[in-house]
Amino acid sequence: MRVLTLLTSACLIAAPCPGAQEGDGPTHIGTPAGTLGGHARPTDVAFSEDGRLFVVDAASHSLSVHSPEEDGSLAPRARPLISTMANEPIRLSGIAAIGSVGHVWCDAEGHNVRGDPASPDGILATRGSGLDGVYAPEGVAVDAAGQRVAVADTGNRRVLVIDVEAGRSATLVIADPRFVRPIDVGFLPPSAALPEGGLAVLDADTSRVELYDFTGTWRGGFGDWGYFPGLFAAPQGLTTWRDEIYVADTDNHRVQVFAPKVGEKLEYELKYAWGAHAIRPGDGDGLMHYPTDVAVAPDGSFAAVCEPLDGRVQLFRRAPGKEPPEDPLRVGIGQASAHYGRVADIDGQFMALAEPESRRVKLYDLRLADPAEIGITGGHGERLGMLMRPSGLALDSAARELLVSDAALRRLARVRLDIDPAQELRYDYARETWVEAIEFALLGPNVLEPDTRIIEPLEVDRTPDGGAVLVDGANGRVLSLGPDLLPKRVLLGPQHGAVTPVDVAVTPDGAYVWVADAGGGALFRVALAPPTDGSVPAVLRVALGAASAVSGETRPAARPMNLTVAPDGRVFVSDVLTHSIRVITTEAGEPREALALGAGTRGPVTGSRDEMWLTRRGLEPLWFCEPADLGFDTRGRLLVIDHGNHRGVILDAEGNVALGFGSRLYIEALDPRRRR
Amino acid sequence: MVRHVITLALLAVVALGCGQRKDQTSTQKGGTANGGTANGGTAQGSTAGATRGTPLRATSNAGSFTAEVTPLRAAIPMNEHFAVELALFRADGTTPYEPERVTLDARMEEHEHGMLREVELERIGPGRWRANGLLFHMVGVWQFQIDVRAGARIERAQMDFLLE
Numbered sequence: 001m002r003v004l005t006l007l008t009s010a011c012l013i014a015a016p017c018p019g020a021q022e023g024d025g026p027t028h029i030g031t032p033a034g035t036l037g038g039h040a041r042p043t044d045v046a047f048s049e050d051g052r053l054f055v056v057d058a059a060s061h062s063l064s065v066h067s068p069e070e071d072g073s074l075a076p077r078a079r080p081l082i083s084t085m086a087n088e089p090i091r092l093s094g095i096a097a098i099g100s101v102g103h104v105w106c107d108a109e110g111h112n113v114r115g116d117p118a119s120p121d122g123i124l125a126t127r128g129s130g131l132d133g134v135y136a137p138e139g140v141a142v143d144a145a146g147q148r149v150a151v152a153d154t155g156n157r158r159v160l161v162i163d164v165e166a167g168r169s170a171t172l173v174i175a176d177p178r179f180v181r182p183i184d185v186g187f188l189p190p191s192a193a194l195p196e197g198g199l200a201v202l203d204a205d206t207s208r209v210e211l212y213d214f215t216g217t218w219r220g221g222f223g224d225w226g227y228f229p230g231l232f233a234a235p236q237g238l239t240t241w242r243d244e245i246y247v248a249d250t251d252n253h254r255v256q257v258f259a260p261k262v263g264e265k266l267e268y269e270l271k272y273a274w275g276a277h278a279i280r281p282g283d284g285d286g287l288m289h290y291p292t293d294v295a296v297a298p299d300g301s302f303a304a305v306c307e308p309l310d311g312r313v314q315l316f317r318r319a320p321g322k323e324p325p326e327d328p329l330r331v332g333i334g335q336a337s338a339h340y341g342r343v344a345d346i347d348g349q350f351m352a353l354a355e356p357e358s359r360r361v362k363l364y365d366l367r368l369a370d371p372a373e374i375g376i377t378g379g380h381g382e383r384l385g386m387l388m389r390p391s392g393l394a395l396d397s398a399a400r401e402l403l404v405s406d407a408a409l410r411r412l413a414r415v416r417l418d419i420d421p422a423q424e425l426r427y428d429y430a431r432e433t434w435v436e437a438i439e440f441a442l443l444g445p446n447v448l449e450p451d452t453r454i455i456e457p458l459e460v461d462r463t464p465d466g467g468a469v470l471v472d473g474a475n476g477r478v479l480s481l482g483p484d485l486l487p488k489r490v491l492l493g494p495q496h497g498a499v500t501p502v503d504v505a506v507t508p509d510g511a512y513v514w515v516a517d518a519g520g521g522a523l524f525r526v527a528l529a530p531p532t533d534g535s536v537p538a539v540l541r542v543a544l545g546a547a548s549a550v551s552g553e554t555r556p557a558a559r560p561m562n563l564t565v566a567p568d569g570r571v572f573v574s575d576v577l578t579h580s581i582r583v584i585t586t587e588a589g590e591p592r593e594a595l596a597l598g599a600g601t602r603g604p605v606t607g608s609r610d611e612m613w614l615t616r617r618g619l620e621p622l623w624f625c626e627p628a629d630l631g632f633d634t635r636g637r638l639l640v641i642d643h644g645n646h647r648g649v650i651l652d653a654e655g656n657v658a659l660g661f662g663s664r665l666y667i668e669a670l671d672p673r674r675r676r
Numbered sequence: 677m678v679r680h681v682i683t684l685a686l687l688a689v690v691a692l693g694c695g696q697r698k699d700q701t702s703t704q705k706g707g708t709a710n711g712g713t714a715n716g717g718t719a720q721g722s723t724a725g726a727t728r729g730t731p732l733r734a735t736s737n738a739g740s741f742t743a744e745v746t747p748l749r750a751a752i753p754m755n756e757h758f759a760v761e762l763a764l765f766r767a768d769g770t771t772p773y774e775p776e777r778v779t780l781d782a783r784m785e786e787h788e789h790g791m792l793r794e795v796e797l798e799r800i801g802p803g804r805w806r807a808n809g810l811l812f813h814m815v816g817v818w819q820f821q822i823d824v825r826a827g828a829r830i831e832r833a834q835m836d837f838l839l840e
Contacts, residue, residue: 379788383781384823384830416737429786434832435737442828486828 030274059613139184237293272323346631348397375431405457521556772803
C-alpha cells in the first residue's frame with residue numbers, strides 16, 4: 001500500500017469538548033481546532049461510532065482513517081485502509097461508517113457501492129438502473145443500527161435504501177421528480193413528525209434539502225439557491241447528528257446547521273452557520289474554501305470539514321453560545337468573490353467563460369494584453385436564457401454564435417452574439433441573444449442506443465458542418481450533433497473503452513475530435529466522418545503519463561479534464577491530477593506526449609502518483625492548481641483557466657507565462673508589478 | 677420554481693440596487709419588432725380613448741414563427757397589473773400557430789431581473805392567448821420574451837419596450 005508521506009500539520013483538538021446537550025447554556029460547533037494534513041484531495045468524511053474519522057481522497061483514490069488517541073484527540077496521521085484496489089479506474093465519492101463494524105463507500109466512476117458489511121464480494125450495488133443498480137453514486141449513509149444503507153444514486157437522479165441483511169436489492173427507491181442532482185443523504189431519527197424516522201437528501205443543483213419518510217413520501221424540504229442565511233450554492237455534503245442536519249454549503253464556503261421546529265409538522269429552520277471564504281490562498285484557522293463534506297463526532301463535540309482544493313480536513317470544536325460570533329469584517333459583504341469556473345472556450349479574438357457562482361457566462365475581448373469583459377448573460381433559473389449548471393461552451397467567433405450546455409437543465413442552447421473584431425471595445429449588456437435550445441429530457445432515454453439514460457450535456461465543440469460534438473455525461477459517451485443540434489451518431493462510448501469522457505476538441509481541419517477521458521486517464525482521437533464502407537470508425541486511445549508511472553502502478557497517471565487543439569495540431573491537455581498542461585504531438589501521425597507544463601518546469605511529469613496532487617500545485621509562474629479549460633487566441637497565445645488558483649494565465653508561444661488575470665491575490669505571484 | 681424566480685429577482689433588485697450598466701447604447705435586441713420597436717412609454721400610435729395599444733411584432737430568433745404582443749390598454753402603466761394579447765403565426769406571418777407549449781415573460785436584461793410575477797396564459801382562439809398578471813415595476817427597457825416549444829426544441833421571440 002502506498003502511504004501519503006506529506007503530513008503537514010497535526011490535529012489539535014484542544015481539550016475534551018462538551019456534548020451538545022451538556023452544560024448550562026446552548027453551544028455550537030464552529031471554533032477552529034486544528035487541521036488534519038496528509039490528504040491530497042479529501043472530498044468526503046465520516047465518523048464511526050467509536051470516534052474514528054474516515055477520509056476519502058479523490059486524488060489518490062484512497063480511503064484512510066484517523067483513530068482517536070488516549071487524550072481524545074484524533075491521530076494526526078491517517079492510516080490508509082484502501083488504496084491498492086484503486087488499480088481500477090474508480091473515483092471514491094462517498095463514505096459512511098457503521099458503528100465499530102466498518103464502512104461503506106461509493107465509487108462514482110466504477111458505478112458501484114461497496115463496503116465491509118455487504119455480501120462476500122463487498123458489493124452492495126453495481127452499474128445499472130434497477131433495484132440493485134446505481135450510476136455515478138455520490139453519497140452514502142448508514143442508519144444508527146447499521147442495518148440500512150441509503151445511497152444518493154446521483155446519475156439515476158434517485159435515492160436507494162438497501163437493507164444490508166436482505167441482500168443487494170433496494171427496499172426503497174425514491175425517484176422524486178424534484179431531484180436534479182441528489183448528491184448526499186442522511187438518516188433522520190424518529191420524532192413526533194417522523195415516528196419511524198426518515199431521510200434527508202441534499203440536491204446540489206436545486207440547492208435544497210428534501211425530507212422523506214420510509215414509505216418514500218416527500219414530507220417537506222428547505223433551501224434554495226443563494227447566499228443569504230438558509231440558502232445554498234452548489235452544496236455537496238450532508239450529515240445528520242441527532243435531529244440536526246449539517247450541510248457543507250460548498251460555493252458559499254460555509255457549513256449551515258438546521259434543526260427541526262417543535263411540533264408534529266416536519267419543518268426545519270436554520271440554527272447557525274460557521275465558516276467564511278478564505279482571503280488569501282491557503283488561509284485556514286476557520287476560513288473555508290469550497291468545503292465538500294462535513295461529519296460530526298458521535299458525541300457531538302466537534303466536526304470535521306474537508307476542503308479538497310486546499311488538501312486538508314479542518315476540525316471545529318464546540319463552544320458556548322447558540323451560534324459563532326459574527327465576524328465584523330464580513331457583515332454586509334455578501335459572497336466573497338466570484339470565481340472563474342472550469343468551463344470556457346476561446347476562439348479568435350474572444351473568450352466565453354462560465355462563472356458557476358452566478359450561473360452566468362461572461363464574454364471577453366482578447367485584443368488587449370488583459371482580457372476585457374464585454375458582455376454577460378445567463379443568471380440562475382430554468383427559462384431559456386438562464387442557467388443552473390453551465391457545463392459546456394463552444395464559441396464560434398466567425399459565426400458569432402455560442403453554444404451553452406447546461407447539465408442540470410439537460411439543455412443545449414444556441415446564443416447569437418453581437419461581436420466584431422473591428423468593433424469599438426465596449427461593454428454591452430445586450431450583446432447576447434438566446435435563439436433556441438434542445439431540451440434533451442424531451443427526447444427521453446434510449447437516444448441512438450438502447451438502455452441509455454436521458455442525455456446530460458457536458459462539454460461541446462463545433463464541427464465544420466455547423467453541427468457539434470457533445471459529451472453525454474449520463475452515459476459516458478460522445479455524440480455527433482447535426483446543425484439542428486439533434487443527436488445523429490455515437491462517436492465514442494464505453495464500448496470503446498472510454499470511462500468518463502469529459503471534454504472534446506475538434507481539430508482545425510475538422511477531420512477528428514479529441515476526447516479527454518478523465519476516469520481512464522487517457523485521450524481518444526475519433527474520426528468525425530463516418531466510414532463510407534460501413535466499417536467501424538477508427539478510434540485511437542492515447543494513455544497519458546504512462547512513461548512516468550511508478551513501476552507496477554496501473555492506475556491512471558493523469559486525470560485529463562479539458563483539452564484544446566493548437567493551430568499546428570498539437571493537443572494541449574489540462575491534467576488536474578498533476579496540475580499540469582500536457583502536450584501531445586502528432587508528428588508522423590503517431591500521437592505521443594512531448595512535454596508537460598507545470599510545477600515550474602517544462603518537462604516530463606515525475607514522482608509518486610499519490611503525491612503529485614499535493615506537491616505539484618502552486619501559485620508561481622508555470623505552477624497551476626487544477627487547471628481547467630484552455631484555448632488559443634488569434635495571436636497564438638495559450639489561455640488557461642487556472643481554476644484552483646482563481647485566475648487565468650496567458651502563455652506565449654514558447655510556454656512562458658506572459659500574464660495572469662483574475663483575483664489579484666492570486667495573480668500577483670505571477671507578476672510582482674501587480675503587488676500593492 | 678416560482679420560488680426561484682421571486683428569490684432571484686429580489687436578490688437582483690436588492691443586491692444590485694437596480695444599477696444601470698455602463699455603456700448602454702441601444703434598446704434594440706434580437707427580433708425585428710415593427711412600429712419603431714415601440715420605444716415609447718405609451719404604445720405608439722395609440723389614440724385617446726383607445727382600449728388597446730399598438731402591437732409589437734417580431735420574427736422569432738431562429739425565424740420559424742412570428743409573435744405579436746398587443747397591450748390590452750392604451751398605455752402600459754408602471755407598477756400596475758396589465759394584460760396583453762399574444763398571437764403566434766407560422767413563418768409566413770399570417771397562418772395562426774399553436775405550438776405544443778408557449779410561455780410569455782418580460783425582463784429587464786439591462787438590470788438582470790424580471791417582473792417578480794408569473795404570467796398566466798389563457799387561450800382565446802387559434803394561435804391567440806391572453807396573458808394576465810404582467811407588472812412593470814420600474815421605468816426602463818423591458819423585453820417581452822415568448823418561448824415556444826415544438827418537439828424537443830424551444831425557440832424564442834423577443835421585443836423591447838421602453839417604459840417611461
